[in-house]
Amino acid sequence: MDYFSILVVDDEVDFLETLVKRLQKRNIDTVGVTSGEKALETMVNKRFDVVILDIKMPGGMDGIETLREIKRHQPLAEVILLTGHGSVETSIEGMKMGAFDYLLKPIKLEDLMVKLGEAFEKKDLQEQKIRKARIKELIRFPGRVFQQEKEE
Numbered sequence: 001m002d003y004f005s006i007l008v009v010d011d012e013v014d015f016l017e018t019l020v021k022r023l024q025k026r027n028i029d030t031v032g033v034t035s036g037e038k039a040l041e042t043m044v045n046k047r048f049d050v051v052i053l054d055i056k057m058p059g060g061m062d063g064i065e066t067l068r069e070i071k072r073h074q075p076l077a078e079v080i081l082l083t084g085h086g087s088v089e090t091s092i093e094g095m096k097m098g099a100f101d102y103l104l105k106p107i108k109l110e111d112l113m114v115k116l117g118e119a120f121e122k123k124d125l126q127e128q129k130i131r132k133a134r135i136k137e138l139i140r141f142p143g144r145v146f147q148q149e150k151e152e
Ligand SMILES: [Mg+2]
Pocket: 010, 011, 012, 054, 055, 056, 057, 058
């Protein structure tokens, strides 16, 4: 599965390191960062398929704010929120903002793997749809496609 890439964002360093190691052990290309700011910085240079995002983070950006920025810059990245029992409402708000789903902490790796599989599948389908739409556009309006390329 090394063609999938995951970004894990969580301020709890022990949790973060353990999760990143476990995913890497399964040959998933995984990067871990401890804040929303670092997540956005990392996403400037690398495209991620799925972001696993902690809702409660201290400092400037919490999970919801980070989610908003992720969706603005990489709308196709699927986001799985990590939440405590106290912040399920916030996760629901996050899903309305485009997060794929949420998991309650403490998470079980097996539950996370199931959600990751679903998120990868959704993203794959979405990308296929976009490719097909591009091909249709190319066949129907070859002139327009060439014109667009010229303008770029
Ligand atoms: Mg936290």
